[in-house]
Amino acid sequence: MSKLPTTSYGVAIREAFSYLLNNYPEVFIIGQGLWSPWYVGNSMTDLDKEFGIKRVIDTPVSESACTGAAIGAALAGMKPIMVHPRMDFMLYAMDAIVNQAAKWSSMMAGQAHAGVTIRSIINRGGEQGAQHSQALHSWFVHIPGLRVVMPYSVSDARDLLIASVLCGDPVIYIDDRWLYSNEEVLQPIVELDLKSQGPKVIKDGTDITLVSAGFSTQLALEAAEKLNTQNISAEVIDVRVLSPLSPKIILDSVRKTGRLVAIDGGWGPAGFSSEIITIVTESIEPKLLKSSPKRVTLPFAPAPAAANLERIYYPTSDDVARSAVNAVRR
Amino acid sequence: MKTILWRKKASDKSQNWINFDQSLRLKSGSKEDQIQALSMMLKIRIVENKLAENRKSGIIGGPVHLGAGQEAIAVGISKHLRKSDRVFSGHRSHAHLLALGTEPRRLFAEVLGKHSGLTKGMGGSMHLWDGPNGFYGSVPIVGGTVPLAVGAALASKFQGKGGISVAYFGDGAIEEGVVHESLNLARQLQVPILFVCENNLFSSHMHISQRQPLTSVARFALANDIQYEMIDGNNIVSVEESAKKLIQIARRDNLPVFIEAVTYRHYGHVDWREDIDVGVNRSPEDLKLWKSRDPIDRLETALLSNRLLDKDELKQLKLQISNQIDNEWDLAIQDPPVETSSLLSDVLRR
Numbered sequence: 001m002s003k004l005p006t007t008s009y010g011v012a013i014r015e016a017f018s019y020l021l022n023n024y025p026e027v028f029i030i031g032q033g034l035w036s037p038w039y040v041g042n043s044m045t046d047l048d049k050e051f052g053i054k055r056v057i058d059t060p061v062s063e064s065a066c067t068g069a070a071i072g073a074a075l076a077g078m079k080p081i082m083v084h085p086r087m088d089f090m091l092y093a094m095d096a097i098v099n100q101a102a103k104w105s106s107m108m109a110g111q112a113h114a115g116v117t118i119r120s121i122i123n124r125g126g127e128q129g130a131q132h133s134q135a136l137h138s139w140f141v142h143i144p145g146l147r148v149v150m151p152y153s154v155s156d157a158r159d160l161l162i163a164s165v166l167c168g169d170p171v172i173y174i175d176d177r178w179l180y181s182n183e184e185v186l187q188p189i190v191e192l193d194l195k196s197q198g199p200k201v202i203k204d205g206t207d208i209t210l211v212s213a214g215f216s217t218q219l220a221l222e223a224a225e226k227l228n229t230q231n232i233s234a235e236v237i238d239v240r241v242l243s244p245l246s247p248k249i250i251l252d253s254v255r256k257t258g259r260l261v262a263i264d265g266g267w268g269p270a271g272f273s274s275e276i277i278t279i280v281t282e283s284i285e286p287k288l289l290k291s292s293p294k295r296v297t298l299p300f301a302p303a304p305a306a307a308n309l310e311r312i313y314y315p316t317s318d319d320v321a322r323s324a325v326n327a328v329r330r
Numbered sequence: 331m332k333t334i335l336w337r338k339k340a341s342d343k344s345q346n347w348i349n350f351d352q353s354l355r356l357k358s359g360s361k362e363d364q365i366q367a368l369s370m371m372l373k374i375r376i377v378e379n380k381l382a383e384n385r386k387s388g389i390i391g392g393p394v395h396l397g398a399g400q401e402a403i404a405v406g407i408s409k410h411l412r413k414s415d416r417v418f419s420g421h422r423s424h425a426h427l428l429a430l431g432t433e434p435r436r437l438f439a440e441v442l443g444k445h446s447g448l449t450k451g452m453g454g455s456m457h458l459w460d461g462p463n464g465f466y467g468s469v470p471i472v473g474g475t476v477p478l479a480v481g482a483a484l485a486s487k488f489q490g491k492g493g494i495s496v497a498y499f500g501d502g503a504i505e506e507g508v509v510h511e512s513l514n515l516a517r518q519l520q521v522p523i524l525f526v527c528e529n530n531l532f533s534s535h536m537h538i539s540q541r542q543p544l545t546s547v548a549r550f551a552l553a554n555d556i557q558y559e560m561i562d563g564n565n566i567v568s569v570e571e572s573a574k575k576l577i578q579i580a581r582r583d584n585l586p587v588f589i590e591a592v593t594y595r596h597y598g599h600v601d602w603r604e605d606i607d608v609g610v611n612r613s614p615e616d617l618k619l620w621k622s623r624d625p626i627d628r629l630e631t632a633l634l635s636n637r638l639l640d641k642d643e644l645k646q647l648k649l650q651i652s653n654q655i656d657n658e659w660d661l662a663i664q665d666p667p668v669e670t671s672s673l674l675s676d677v678l679r680r
């Protein structure tokens with residue numbers, strides 16, 4: 001029996017684009033670098049050639065106007081996808097995202113919706129330094145009116161992108177270049193309703209709960225393997241949809257294990273890991289917690305360029321495992 | 331500044347000026363068209379005055395940015411729009427909205443925080459929407475809707491039904507980087523949009539001469555290879571002519587076009603005050619001068635002198651509009667307030 005073919009994370013994203021462009025004439029993609037192999041890895045290869053440069057639009061260096069234009073097109077009945085090849089570059093577009101897209105539905109009393117998907121890529125490491133490295137998902141989780149999606153699995157990379165574009169709300173969809181070579185056997189596409197998607201237990205365990213999203217989930221899974229060799233059974237929850245956050249699965253897990261480590265590829269203060277710890281400590285009786293919740297985040301400094309500093313800057317699965325061991329054997 | 335004259339082009343050193351004091355030369359169009367334009371301008375003026383009065387008395391709780399004095403621009407442009415076109419605006423947007431045919435009662439209700447308002451009491455004066463009439467939204471982040479209008483124009487191009495966008499903004503907004511990005515993007519993508527800069531010489535309290543090296547903003551259209559016209563925004567005939575010509579180009583050729591309409595607001599930046607001496611160069615003399623260039627007075631004078639209207643008819647018309655607006659205000663004020671459930675109900679799509 002031959003082995004089933006696998007698909008990589010990057011190619012899975014391309015499959016989502018291809019599916020959307022084939023099935024929904026109102027879908028178009030706009031962003032910098034879309035006609036070039038440089039900017040988005042293998043996640044959009046030759047979409048311009050397959051679907052034409054009118055629907056796959058490479059743009060002037062104008063993040064703000066392009067994002068605003070994608071929002072305006074959504075208000076006029078299209079299903080646009082705005083691509084920012086690095087999250088750092090998207091900061092020029094914060095007015096369009098935070099003041100316009102996020103607030104439109106509420107300001108206009110549900111009569112109009114900015115159903116735009118803003119795909120933002122975390123692309124760090126490789127000695128790129130402080131402005132080619134940021135993971136700012138927490139900022140968007142703070143804003144009512146946005147859905148924030150961070151896929152870890154290859155199937156989520158494809159299926160949650162499709163669900164984001166079809167949901168009709170503004171969605172910040174964040175993928176991480178460090179996941180692009182992960183492989184999975186994919187099932188045929190089934191359209192999901194993003195509203196029904198949320199955190200998932202992707203590994204069962206009994207001693208400690210590891211909560212993470214995106215690339216951090218990879219660290220959590222690797223850490224769980226390492227913990228297993230030390231007879232610690234870790235449950236791993238992949239959050240998938242960071243906002244609006246459905247807390248139930250996280251709370252059920254921590255009630256069971258009594259311990260929590262939140263792993264976040266961003267900074268700690270007022271960050272997503274803070275939110276996870278908050279919902280747990282707000283909702284779970286202190287006596288059920290066997291140790292105080294911990295988090296693993298970036299050091300509170302901009303990303304360095306030098307390789308030796310990068311090695312100590314980004315958290316590893318060893319850091320996650322160490323934090324978990326400390327929580328279990330305190 | 332006793333007189334304000336204008337170069338047709340920023341680069342033009344010759345004596346090619348807009349004369350803000352010339353009388354209107356009524357050309358084409360039926361008598362009904364002319365009277366309709368006058369009626370709409372009067373309606374907007376009376377609505378704005380009503381809002382000023384009720385803001386002053388405290389019945390209106392939130393800020394209102396009034397466009398009295400600037401009516402000819404929205405009325406002249408809207409004459410050439412279709413219901414399927416998409417209009418975006420900023421904080422001073424009442425005229426742009428009303429000129430599309432929105433009932434004043436729904437604007438009043440919105441400003442009063444009523445459920446019957448345009449955005450069910452959720453937006454107030456600064457966040458307005460009337461999709462069925464083509465008003466796709468106004469917000470007070472200066473320049474914020476300009477790229478949205480470009481995107482809506484891109485959608486119109488995809489949809490292929492001949493629709494265009496209109497982006498109304500002021501001389502302050504042209505100082506925002508995103509507006510320049512938007513002009514470039516619209517030209518590069520070749521989308522059908524009319525950019526309308528209402529240059530009323532002031533951004534909040536600051537005169538344009540304190541903010542920009544030149545007092546005309548159309549130079550930015552030129553910089554982006556966008557066809558433009560600079561006009562006397564208080565002359566309804568000029569506005570209608572320019573709008574007709576440029577909107578036709580936008581629709582036919584899928585191209586952005588640009589109007590700089592020079593005008594002046596009778597009220598200050600916000601609410602009922604005149605803002606004399608709040609900003610430099612806003613003297614009682616200037617205000618008086620610009621009030622002598624009132625777009626409504628000028629059209630009335632032209633209609634009377636061309637015998638398209640007599641004084642009694644004019645008086646009757648004003649009374650009728652005024653009564654209608656009083657009535658709409660009285661109805662709006664009795665409407666129930668925004669529902670408390672609205673606070674959370676539309677943050678995301680239901």
